[in-house]
Amino acid sequence: MASIKLHNSWPSVVGKSIPRVDALDKVLGKAKFTGDLLREFPDLLYAKVLRSPHAHARIVSIDTTEAEKVPGLRAVVTGRECPEKVTWMTSRLLALNEVIWVGQGVVAVAAESQEIADDALDRIKVTYEETPAVFDVEKAMDPTSPIVDHDLGRHKGSPLFVPESPNITGHYKLRTGNIEDGFSYADVEVTNRFSTSRVSHSQLEPATCVVRAESDGGITMWTNGQGVYVIKGIICELFQLPEAKVRIISPYQGGSFGNRLRPYVEPLTVLLALKARGTVILTYSRQEMYLASPTRGPVVTYIRTGAKNDGTIIAQELKVIIDNGGSCAAIQDGRIASSGAVCVYRIPNFFIDSYGVNTNTPWSGAYRGLGTPEVVWAVESQMDILSERLGMSPVDLRLKNVLSKEEKNAYGETTESIGVARCLEMVAQEIEIGIPSPKEPGPWKRGKGIAMGGKQNFPMGRSEVEVLLHDDGSIEILYSADEQGSGSETVMTQLAAEEFGISIDRVKVTRGDTKITPYDTFSASSFTTYNTGNALKLACQDVIRKVLETSAVKIGKPIEMLEFKRGRVMVKDSPGSGIAVTDLFERLSMFSDQGEGGLRKGTPVRGKGIFAPSPAIAWDEMTGRTPKMFNWYQYTACGIDLKVNTETGEIKICNAVIAADMGFPINPKICEGQLEGGLCMAIGSSILEEYIYKNGLMLNSSYGNYRVPTFEEMPFKKDIKILFAPDPLYDGPWGAKGIGEGAMIAVAAAIGNAIHNAIGIRVRDLPLTPERVLSLINQKRNEEKNETQFRD
Amino acid sequence: MKHSLEINVNGKDYEIFVEDWKTLLEAIRENLGLTGTKRGCDDGNCGACTVILDGKAIKSCLLLARQAKGRKIETIEGLGSPEELHPLQQAFVDNFAIQCGFCTPGMIMTAKALLDDNPEATEEDIRKGMHGNICRCTGYTKIVEAIESARERIYKMRNKEGSGVVFQKKRNS
């Protein structure tokens, strides 16, 4: 792994909140998203998918004969026409022998207009034979439960997949220390069950893919999916297309939050385009986004914690059950989700059993936080319960047990950058935890709560970046990671401008086109700044080295004496010396050597950088331990001051604070925006968002009924505070880590802890809708009434 | 079958040919190629399709194209230019109120209608007026800041110039 030296000088562009480089096009309405390219495609064919109305059924027959007679219909495909190969990244394009959730695709068509496609779908007859379905994830773990997916064995699951039960897709075990010994020494023991609900990313731009079948047998694709090269690899493999003839292009992406991590529209669109021999567009409706695109699976966590009277935690046992829905994706064994419980506290005796389990509900995939927020919901609620039992302040208990740098966590990893304690202190101070808020009139009760947590960074991904130094000194960056809104184009621009010492308006980014830009995995797991940013720095340094090599010859000084500064090659410690880079490029002339050697106008200096995180070390099969499970962790703490309406159960967030450790903020305002946005999303999944089902059919499949927060659910701007507590990462670009997911981690538990502070009720199941909260309040009232009656 | 329809968009008259069932959103995007206005949900919730019709913000996915006959439509493309951004556009840039940008045109058009109707809109008025626009990226805070900043600038410009609004030249640099 290449090592990056942190610069000795103070940055001039990096660390500043320069305006986003894509902002102008976006406010003018000029920024092109995939669906905006319509006019470039004459004779576009429209794809539509017929979906299962049943949660679980055998497909008896599919009759498309009437549909095929519809004029203007150009292709019909069923599961039989889909590629045989299925992996965890792609799952099934269309159902084959059985349907396993309501909304799963069964038949797809491509037609000359949307109306013809609708007409064709109306004429398709599918006969189903309903079979028993299982909706409850704990029931689905039982070996006698209905088998959700009879084809599960055909998929490549986790390498440690042990089929204990037909619906369990993976089981991760951590065995550190001796658990029963640990609990035997504990003075206090607390056991609880916590749960979260199914949640949807609900990003604004629906999944959209355009595929043009080319006359040479290849394809060109425009998509808002993530990772042009990941998509390319999958398409080439599935359809046996030569890599040289496949081109994947990524226009701007309207959000993702993990929803687009698996290519779920791309393969089907390719299939239709190849069959119809034309250009096909597949766009999901908003309802399809809820029913048929990956969701965040519900998580049930059982947590048992033992501590000494002085607050030292000595034992913890965790059982984490993740609902994969009808098809597991990205999270198969709960290892990543449960990592939220490992990266923060010192726990000498720690057992984890985490599972991925299939049910007949909409399929799950990656969602901002990759499962850690759902587990931290349990862990951080438990910490407050424990602190109350011990008579300790919730802040003190956490600080007592938090890992320090150089300490080993329960995996056996050495903790590197961990700014979480500082985050907690900042948050506790800002929210004035311990000092009650002023009383509210009427039924509102105020309360405060804090929580903290960490989220792993997936040590995956190889980033390649090319940098071109043009003869006029302007810089072009070529890279393939995504721009879903998180600002990668701006961050890359800043990093390059800093390396070359030039103004940012002399830097241009070209992104996401496999014909032009080099390999990158995708933007996920908050690793773009780290992976792609590091590759970019290496590419810049490669260019600079090449320029210095040429200059050394021209100036007649050894390279060691030269440096590159603000568009000039200088002799070190000799101000006023040197040569402007632009002067290094010679004009072509028939009177001079136009061939090899030296720089020529019109030919930029090309540099390349390749960066990959150092490899993880496979964990021991028996103990689940390893000195390198993940790469680095991002940390946040959250403080919430809220009020609960004891008549309606409503929760209103009065003040919210998030403190974040992102290593180093390359662009502070962009970091702030990510944290504010994450706070809003986390508030949504904590108190508002859930799937409401009837026989497995999601009923609330629109923004009107699926409760994403609006302007009115967020506190006023003066009541939200974002604080930075960066702890530099030794090998991050300028010490930067990532922060895209950070805000999600600790919010739910801070809310839960604040509710307890307000009304003395411990909440365990998300979302904390007014109805749920009110029923807990009423339950408590009844219990108190019965107690009084009993005493009387 | 497509029939002729005359509409006025961003001050220009157009004759387009659309089926009877096409929405205004589809006509704007597909017939006129003005793709700044977005489809986020198609059932009138997210607000990404907001345009201004005869001075009022409306969701163009819920209007048939034919309903717009003879009426004045303003889209994001008619609002400003790279040399002369509307104060709202400038404010969105300056205040980092944009992340993925998909909701942005709808947000700006709704905010414009809001401020035209209520030039002294408070944060509470703004949140209420923008209630029909969903954003999943920003958490709304910076959008509110941008609208307030635009409100201040528009107010200053109106008072300085007397009547009419003059946009100052601004560049995104």
Place this chain on the structure above:
Amino acid sequence: MKFVYLEPDSIKSTIKLLENYGERGKILAGGTDLLVHLKRRTIRPDFVIHIGLIKDLEGITIGNGGVQIGSLMTMRMIEKSEQLRGAYDVLRQGAAQVSSQQIRNVATLGGNLCNGISSADSVPPLIALDAVAMVEGPKGQRIIPVEEFHIGSGKTMLGPDELLVGFKIPSQPPHTRGTYTKYTFRGTFELAIVGIAVLLTLSPHDLTCKKARIAIGACGPVPIRARKAELSLIGNKIDEHFIDEATRIAAEEINPNPGISLRASASYRREMVRVLGRYVLKDAFIRASKS
């Protein structure tokens, strides 16, 4: 969706079209409800009849007998109307709480009623005001009390060949004021979990209640008047005790669907009728006593 778009320029020509096409034709006013149904393909008419240009369907006129409101008046027009003051203000409150700015600019009073869902925000105020719907068809005109207009979830008394042309609200006794409030988890953006309109007429001497209307939406297949609750207020000086009583009775008069609900369960709605009802009743009383 696929259909032929028609744009009649008068009530008469509209009715002719409805007569011809019956169930195959659907009236398009603002479209904020109809277009959602058309896109979901829950209804598939062959003809969509746009009435948006018919001037006779517009306007608010105040006379001695009360107020006449054209069915094409948008929520925004009603919200901003200077004429709908005093007792009629309760209708303005209903219109102001419909969804969002963009929807209110287009959605019509007539459309809100004809859509036939019980969470419509303008309907409980209309019921509280004893409003009637004026309907025209091939057989002539008829009057349907708004309270009777909805007959089931999504079903109204409007025949397939009839057009809702406007509303008549009778003049209200002096010292009549009211409040409409809708309760949701996300402001006005969502459809109501409970929507309550209370209109009270108080005696100017001792503030006893002479007339009461309590109309509740979203708590059953159709919006209803809580008549027993209303009766409990008549002749009394409304205080905490009577408020509690009335809301308790009202909570039992509603008929929410006991099954799975998108927004809230039946038992929660019942409880919210009590909780919200108290605030709305109190607020209506204060407005009426100030008048």
